[in-house]
Amino acid sequence: MNAPVIPGRAVAAPTDPLWARTKTSRLVFALNADSVKRFRPAFEPEAFPGVDVRWLEPEELSASAFRSALAETNPDVLVTGWNSPRLPEDYLPEGECALRYICHLAGSVRGFVPRSFIEKGGLVTNWGTSISHTIAEHAVLLVLASLRGMPQWGQFMADWPRRRALPSRRLRSKRVGLHGFGAIARELAGMLRPFGVTLSAYSQGVPIRVFLEHGVQPASDLESLFAGSDVLIECEALTPATDGVVDEAMLRLLPAGAVFVNVGRSRIVDEEALTRVAIERGLRLGIDVYDVEPPAADLPLRSVPDAIFSPHIAGPTPDAFPVLWDFGMQNIARFLAGEELEGLVTLEVYERST
Secondary structure (H helix, E strand, C coil), rough: CCCCCCCCCCCCCCCCHHHHHHHEEEEEECHHHHHHHHHHHHCCCHCCCCCEEEEECHHCCCCCHHHHHHHHHHCCCCCCCCCCCCCCCCHCCCCCCCCCCECCCCCCCCCCCCHHHHHHHCCCCCCCCCHHHHHHHHHHHHHHHHCCCHHHHHHHCHHHHHHHCCEEEEEECCCCECCCCCCHHHHHHHHHHHHHEEEEEEEECCCCCHHCCCCEEEECHHHHHHHHHCEECCCCCCCCCCCEEEHHHHHCCCCCEEEEEEECHHHHHHHHHHHHHHHHHHHEEEEECCCCCCCCCCCCCCCCCEEEECCCCCCCCCCHHHHHHHHHHHHHHHHHHCCCCCCCCCHHHHHHHC
16 A cells, blocks of 8 residues: 655655565656666666566657656656656646655756645655766866966967967965855865865855865855955855845956856846946856856857856766766665665755756
């Protein structure tokens, strides 16, 4: 018998050994063709003995057909990823619905999982902190490339005698500010420390002791963080409180010529204001996220001189996909064994997603 889903209470994985002996778990993958091609060869059925495994092809199904396929397969565990279809809201309340756990292989789950699923006690995980270091690496790349004037390298290759005029700067001794102090910022703190920088950070609600434990000086407020940073890395979570918080007034607090890197959420920053201030104050930009993606070729932000724009690739590199896959499969094994899950998406985490 399926354990009931009780509104407002988290549902743990089954712990009764009788459950494993009397119930056949059904594991359903609802991944797009690219993810199937990437991940299915790595799937090891022997890791899930006695589990009924099904693979759907949601790209070939309409919304109603996908709902019907879910009702027919009736999974206990559903695996989703990039471009998977959204779980139908009206699929969830049915009494015979067995779904108790959604293992999302990517990051944000809001586009795939209705909030009501978590409210009713359903379990959801994403990639957790498994690729935070990858995003942090990309942020460091954008910082170094911006400081070293990489967008101008081509012209100095063509004008070799003037190459010493390249406005290149070192990272050492710079004041680096981190807006946000989640997993990515904490990885950044460790990566940046060997460069001999002065690190400070601000994230509303984070206890001072957490900053100090990572060797980072807590800023008293966001204004002082911006005013005191030669390099500002944006990696804050998007919430109602942070939506648009980096406005024109905030950006004008950055020193002239400062480096501003965003590997977080675009909506935290006023994109139009960033364009104006960067041009007027000579900011060096390293941007990986945009209000509208893909960004249009005539987007005013892209007219900022010598800025570096990456196509939202700070996330998993191809060689990191096996890490995401293993993380997800280990979580499924934990669920089936009645163990605690990693990368759990609570309602708080859900609200901070985009």
